[in-house]
Amino acid sequence: MLITFEGIDGAGKSTQVKKLKKHLTEKGHEVLTLREPGGTIVAEKIRDLLLESKHEITPVGELLLFSASRAELVQNVIMPELERNKVVILDRFYDSTTAYQGYGRGLDLQVLERINSISSFGLEPDLTFFLDISPEDALIRKFSEKSIPLAFEENELDRMESSGLAFYQKVRNGYLKLAESNKRFVLLNASEKPHDIHSQIVAKLNAMT
Numbered sequence: 475m476l477i478t479f480e481g482i483d484g485a486g487k488s489t490q491v492k493k494l495k496k497h498l499t500e501k502g503h504e505v506l507t508l509r510e511p512g513g514t515i516v517a518e519k520i521r522d523l524l525l526e527s528k529h530e531i532t533p534v535g536e537l538l539l540f541s542a543s544r545a546e547l548v549q550n551v552i553m554p555e556l557e558r559n560k561v562v563i564l565d566r567f568y569d570s571t572t573a574y575q576g577y578g579r580g581l582d583l584q585v586l587e588r589i590n591s592i593s594s595f596g597l598e599p600d601l602t603f604f605l606d607i608s609p610e611d612a613l614i615r616k617f618s619e620k621s622i623p624l625a626f627e628e629n630e631l632d633r634m635e636s637s638g639l640a641f642y643q644k645v646r647n648g649y650l651k652l653a654e655s656n657k658r659f660v661l662l663n664a665s666e667k668p669h670d671i672h673s674q675i676v677a678k679l680n681a682m683t
């Protein structure tokens with residue numbers, strides 16, 4: 475089973491990924507958690523390039539780098555682990571590409587659909603939890619996580635996080651459109667308490683099995 479988590483930066487995905495892993499492991503499942511971009515040596519190098527680099531990257535270059543990282547992870551790790559019947563929980567998958575590079579950067583959505591299908595070898599998540607939060611609230615959360623005072627230096631943020639509130643608003647709207655049109659999406663209010671969000675995730679999974 476492949477479960478993905480999506481949302482803008484600061485939505486609290488990694489907390490929910492950890493909680494769900496613990497829950498499913500206690501229920502006797504073999505669980506593997508991964509994040510995108512990353513998860514193989516090559517994909518981690520691409521992650522550094524994408525996030526740490528202070529050099530500008532063109533939107534198309536960015537799209538292809540995220541996609542290259544995904545192809546490495548899917549073929550080398552995700553597909554073999556799914557074949558071994560593991561539950562794979564992914565912190566971001568190709569819906570991030572649609573939301574960030576499509577709705578955020580304005581790249582053609584049909585082209586993205588094709589590239590997403592190529593980079594994931596046609597693999598589709600069974601369930602996608604979308605943690606929805608306003609960019610303003612997410613930013614406040616991000617700052618408190620990184621212990622950065624609100625009067626910040628821009629270089630405290632990674633390359634994607636430096637894209638600004640207007641960009642994040644477009645990304646959020648993109649996610650909302652995806653959630654509306656995809657049955658596998660479960661929309662969750664990320665401003666609620668982490669424990670309550672986790673309970674809703676567990677309830678959804680229980681209803682499915």
Ligand code: TMP
Nearest residue numbers: 483510511540566567570571574634635
């Ligand atoms: P994260 O691992 O902290 O979520 O950081 C990954 C960043 O990369 C985040 O800002 C979202 C962005 N991203 C894209 O823009 N497109 C993608 O396809 C993926 C997987 C991530």
